[in-house]
Amino acid sequence: MSRCLSETDMQCISNLVREHSAIVVESKKEYLVLARLEPIVKEEGFTSIADLICYVRRTPFGPLHRRIVEAMTTNETSFFRDLTPFEALRDEVLPELIKKRKDRKSVNIWCGASSSGQEPYSIALVIRELFSELDSWTINFIATDISSEMLHRCSEGKYSQLEVNRGLPVQLLLKYFSKNGRCWYVKDQLRNMIEFKEMNLAGPWLPFPKLDIVFLRNVLIYFDRETKQRILTKIREHMSGDGYLFLGGTETTLMLDQAFARVPVGRTACYRLRPVLENSGHVIS
Ligand SMILES: C[S@@+](CC[C@H](N)C(=O)[O-])C[C@H]1O[C@@H](n2cnc3c(N)ncnc32)[C@H](O)[C@@H]1O
Known part of the structure; x- marks a missing residue:
């Protein structure tokens, strides 16, 4: 699996996430995109993240696009957080x-x-x-x-x-x-x-x-x-x-x-x- 993203692939994910959630994914957050998308690559049978992004680019917004947006949210929380x-x-x-x-x-x-x-x-x-x-x-x-x-x-x-x-x-x-x-x-x-x-x-x-x-x-x-x-x-x-x-x-x-x-x-x-x-x-x- 390729370990890094091209600038255009990074931009594609960043645009997708921003358009559908307003979350800003800065270009320096490549490590985060890689970590969050890898499970999707494996589960959906893509050969690489670039392959997944290629699919994303070619197809209209659907369940997989949504899954990517959700994967890019940070869900850290706890009971009585900050008290x-x-x-x-x-x-x-x-x-x-x-x-x-x-x-x-x-x-x-x-x-x-x-x-x-x-x-x-x-x-x-x-x-x-x-x-x-x-x-x-x-x-x-x-x-x-x-x-x-x-x-x-x-x-x-x-x-x-x-x-x-x-x-x-x-x-x-x-x-x-x-x-x-x-x-x-x-x-x-x-x-x-x-x-x-x-x-x-x-x-x-x-x-x-x-x-x-x-x-x-x-x-x-x-x-x-x-x-x-x-x-x-x-x-x-x-x-x-x-x-x-x-x-x-x-x-x-x-x-x-x-x-x-x-x-x-x-x-x-x-x-x-x-x-x-x-x-x-x-x-x-
Ligand atoms: C870090 S958690 C915060 C959880 C909780 N409020 C807390 O402080 O413990 C951020 C949450 O914001 C949600 N989120 C991110 N973008 C959102 C959006 N555009 N609309 C609604 N929820 C969003 C994420 O799905 C995630 O569950």
Whole structure:
């Protein structure tokens, strides 16, 4: 199997991935393309990566093209990743929303780029374990990802020992998961809280209700500035005026979208919409 890609082959993959996911694959990431495409070459019986790319070039977008795009996504995640956003949910965000939404008795949550599900299940665990008053509320909880493989994993709620060892406290594991063979399965009481749906952040969006809590962590980093701005604008349109946006530790709205203010919350920060000056469409800075 050839070990390196020609410039045009690299460009072809980079264009394909960008067009269908907005993910930027820089030319220096050749090693990543090689590592991610090699399994597809083997499984699909191509003689080399160049052979696979030749097929990609010759044929219209189809399942194999999609598989390549999905292979180029990075799905790294874990239960209670970074911990502080979940502490913020527990200590400030949910208590505050419970007060504000007590008449309506509903909360709308979206976890974008949910990967294999550890992040939305961590949010669901905070709600179920610590806020029994929400048991009688309507929790509209949608989790989305571009990858059909990841969404299958989310809905299945099946995790290896290694995966549950990463960040999931043992008492929560024993209470909300059941073991079958070597794997752990999320129990229905948790699984049924979340609707998993496919959505490309760079494509048309689902018709969300007004969102009170948005988790969109560790995905903006893969996009260029314009795509980040477009996504933040859409979040803004879908968020409640008093909603909370959580981004990944290295991500920010600063210098991208003035409508958001960075607000400290516990040991972390979230992003909230600045109040709009009535009739002007301008935000107060
Ligand atoms: C590094 S994971 C982040 C998982 C989780 N949010 C976390 O912080 O642990 C990035 C996820 O973004 C998804 N993704 C990448 N591009 C996307 C796009 N254009 N639309 C939707 N999801 C995308 C990938 O499939 C992957 O599951």
